[in-house]
Amino acid sequence: MRNYKGYLIDLDGTMYRGKEKIPAAKRFIEKLQDKKIPFLFVTNNSTQEPQAVVDNLANNFDIHVTRENVYTTALATADYLAGLAKGKKSVYTIGEFGLKKALTDKGFYFEEKNPAYVVVGLDYDVTYHKFELATLAIKRGAKFIGTNADTNLPNERGLVPGAGSIIALVECATQQKATYVGKPEAIIMEKALAKLNLQKDEVIMVGDNYMTDISAGINLGTDTLIVYTGVSTPKQVSQKDIKPTYEVNSLDEWSL
Structure with a gap:
């Protein structure tokens, strides 16, 4: 496992499942914060402002971040058009x-x-x-x-x-x-990289869905980490021509 300078992270299925907590997700974010490793939640949700995402994480999942940690497809679209x-x-x-x-x-x-x-x-x-x-x-x-x-x-x-x-x-x-603009396209990923001020070989994309999260990382050309807490299953991923860089069943298995 490499030491990455930044993390791009999915939300639903990775940080939580609908309204269900994923305890390992909270521990994962707290480890990133303790080590002062920058990260962005990259979400295809264009309906909400970042603060709504922050409030949902805090109030429902006890995960405490700031607006600066959230990058929605709405923000990416605006940045792309600009x-x-x-x-x-x-x-x-x-x-x-x-x-x-x-x-x-x-x-x-x-x-x-x-x-x-x-x-x-x-x-x-x-x-x-x-x-x-x-x-x-x-x-x-x-x-x-x-x-x-x-x-x-x-x-x-x-x-x-x-x-x-x-x-x-x-x-x-x-x-x-x-x-x-949104995942699995590279546009949102390129804009997220620019926001972190990092290069694609310095970050890793973390998500539960091969077709959106992992494919977005592959399309960008960055390393990927799939966690089997959401959409995709090991059997489904085993049939893909391009595999994620890493696979885990829980984010607790990932060492920073």
Whole structure:
């Protein structure tokens, strides 16, 4: 095991399972904090501000971090667009407050008819009218951005539609593929690296889901650590052509 200068870490399935605590996760974060090793929670959730993630970890899982430890796909999307903008700051957005706040914090303003960008994420109040505006704007030449490709989200009712399902409708209506930012794409990982001010060979990606977390690390070219406390199983991973760098059943097995 190498000594890494930074950690990129998934949340659900790695730090907790839904509303269930994973005791090893708390110990893992506290070891990172004791050793003053920087880390970022990298999450595909674009609906919430970082503070909501911080509060959830503290109040429900006794894991105490700061806003600076949280990097959402909303923040990554705003950072990505800021790098493209070149003075173009108009955007039409399908999404929740977390996404819109991240964009406005980077100086973007909302325009329905002729925006430079259309950004689509998870929106709990999505309507036909929103789809119509997004479709027409993309047809007029707006660059089409999707926050993340997750087609479903687990909740107490089962697997409900995720951001990827909403984005897919716009893709169908426009006959255009979105540029995706979130895991497993490298964009969110590159932006997270920049936030840590580290190189890809200095960090490791930690997660429970091969298709998102581990694939994101592989796409970036960084080492990966899969923990079998969530989505992926050892049998599933054994069938993959590219294996994680490390595999553990519990984060307690990982030495810093």
